[in-house]
Amino acid sequence: MAIGVKFFKKDQKMNKYDIIIAGAGPGGLTAAVELSKKFKILIIERRKPGTTSSTWYSYADRVKKYDIEEAVVARFDRIRFTSPTQEHDMMDEAVTLDHNKVLQIWLERAKANGAEVRQETFRDYAYKEDGVVVKTSEGEYFARLLIDAMGSGSPIVEKHNLIKRHDAWVIWGGMIEHKKHEKPYVLEYYPLNDKDNTYVGLHPHSGTITNIYVFQGRSNTMGNPAELKDIFEKTIKELEPEGKKIQNLGGTIVSGSLKKYALDNVIFFGASGMLNPDGCGMGFNEILKQYQVFAKGVAKAMKKNRLDQKTLSKIAQSLRNQETMNFQKIIGAFSLYFIKSKGKWDGGVKWLNAMGEDSKYWMRNEFTMDWIMRANLRLHKVIPITETVSMIPMDNLAFVLEQLARFSVKAATSVVKNKMKK
Ligand SMILES: Cc1cc2nc3c(=O)[nH]c(=O)nc-3n(C[C@H](O)[C@H](O)[C@H](O)COP(=O)(O)OP(=O)(O)OC[C@H]3O[C@@H](n4cnc5c(N)ncnc54)[C@H](O)[C@@H]3O)c2cc1C
Known part of the structure; x- marks a missing residue:
């Protein structure tokens, strides 16, 4: 189904690419580094490519695994969270990064693979034959696939009114x-x-x-x-x-969540696709964890020439572990309460303290079912159940109650199973 407008001139000659990536932030550039190994890529960025106004911390093991160690500027053995009455040292091998250098490394790698980079502003797109024509401030370009990596203010997400929450x-x-x-x-x-x-x-x-x-x-x-x-x-x-x-x-x-994570010949990646875990905001780290999986899925779809909305949505959804998303959604709902409450984060930091050394997996967004159950039980331990019930936002009431009931049943079943084993 074609959603874009038809604006291009009929026989206009235009440069053709396999993939156009709009936005050269962490989402766009990581995708470019991987996909430029196999496809002809154009990257469109409205500001000076290789610069950003964000700032990132990450983890020693992660930056090593994803080969950006050379951008590390400082190393820490903990991240400190403070609230009016609490303090929590999240024990982890954390690093801060030179944010512009990270982007420059990726930009150079993508260029070395043959990717083209243009400092132009994305304006719109329209369907043509087996792909899309992308209109920028400077011209029009054709590609079979458009990756929207334009961040949280994506004009495509806005145009199609795709934000659900x-x-x-x-x-x-x-x-x-x-x-x-x-x-x-x-x-x-x-x-x-x-x-x-x-x-x-x-x-x-x-x-x-x-x-x-x-x-x-x-x-x-x-x-x-x-x-x-x-x-x-x-x-x-x-x-x-x-x-x-x-x-x-x-x-x-x-x-939050989108009504759709892809359209025909268009897929969202990074902040435009709300890859950030709910209530946590670790978008850069999530992109690091997911870009190779994303690129692998895209490459497969390109080779099979399956660039319809359904296939592309599946790729976008495969980056989201449902249990993790559900859990972060619950914590997101509670953290909004913490933010608005008189206690101002006390409850949140209390919970981190109750989690002890396990707390780091929350910021890392690395969960096992067992961890999720412990996190739930410890939340109830530090915040009375009557209070947690009052924190549940009414628009999420059914979801949160359903999840809590499910975790409680799972927790009870695993206790019984462990007892039977003994
Ligand atoms: C101050 C700050 C601190 C942060 N700290 C952390 C942290 O410690 N750890 C962490 O994991 N995350 C952190 N984040 C979040 C992280 O920065 C984002 O999740 C991440 O940048 C998202 O990457 P992205 O590529 O999807 O989007 P963006 O980084 O927003 O990149 C989008 C790119 O698209 C370009 N663009 C937009 N519109 C157009 C257009 N019309 N045409 C062409 N180009 C366009 C923009 O110029 C930009 O370069 C922080 C964010 C901020 C602002």
């Missing part, structure tokens, strides 16, 4: 050059304890450079990062009065 972390900040501290910053998240539940994120790069940003969780809105500018300026005045901003940082991390 979403929550947003709205972020504003900067890469700050500051004096060397006796006690260097750690990789940390802590609240400002204001009425809007604003949090501060610190991603240290070196003794004298730190990515510092403020962020707020909001439900059912994309939010406007610029609204946080004043809070950030005030925070930075207190934290680093003589600090110098080297680069702006900011954006919106959206999580």
Whole structure:
């Protein structure tokens, strides 16, 4: 079914590609690195390719596995989460990355495989023969497949009104050059304890450079990062009065669900396809985990020439483990409560403490069923059941209750099974 508009001129000569990737963020470039090994690729990016206003932390094992260790700028043995009455050290081999360098590495690898990169703005697409014509600020190009990796503000998602449900972390900040501290910053998240539940994120790069940003969780809105500018300026005045901003940082991390994860000849990847785990926002890390699986699925569909919506949707859905998605959705629902509640995150950090060293799997989005059950039981241990019931948002009531009942039955069954084994 053709959804795009017909805007191209009939016999216009245009460059042809196997795949056009719109957006050169982590989603677009990882897909480009893999798919350019086999296909003729065009990457379209509206800003200077190889630059971004996001900032990422990841994990030592993950950056090694996915071959971007050379972009690591700092290593930590923990990530610190603080709330008004709680503190949790999430024990993990964490790293912060030079975000622009990560993109430049991927860009060079994709180019070395023959990918073409154009600094142009995607405008629209239309169906033609066995593919799509993509219209940019500069011209028109044909490809059999369009990968939409334009992030949370994807014009395709917006045009087709594909968002079913979403929550947003709205972020504003900067890469700050500051004096060397006796006690260097750690990789940390802590609240400002204001009425809007604003949090501060610190991603240290070196003794004298730190990515510092403020962020707020909001439900059912994309939010406007610029609204946080004043809070950030005030925070930075207190934290680093003589600090110098080297680069702006900011954006919106959206999580939730779409009505469709692909259209005919179009597939979403990364933030445009809401790959971020609900309520967690680890979109970069999720892309790292998933891009090879994604590219493998796309390559198979290209070879079989099966680029219909159903086939492409299956590829997009295969990146989502249903148990994990369900669990993150529950935690997402609760964390919205934590954000809005008087306790401001206390409950969340209490839960992390109750999880102990197991807590890291939450941020890593690496779950087993056993872990999910323990996480549920421990949540009820630190937050009274009456209170957890009151946290359940009414629009998710049936889903959350169903999941909790399912986990409880599974937990009870496994206890009985273990007893019988003994
Ligand atoms: C300040 C900040 C801190 C973060 N911290 C972490 C973290 O620690 N760990 C983590 O895992 N995640 C983190 N995230 C989230 C992470 O950055 C995103 O999930 C990730 O960048 C999503 O990648 P993407 O490629 O899908 O989208 P994006 O990174 O948004 O890239 C989309 C690209 O498409 C381009 N584009 C958009 N529209 C058009 C158009 N019309 N034409 C052409 N190009 C277009 C954009 O310019 C951009 O380059 C953070 C985000 C921010 C903002």
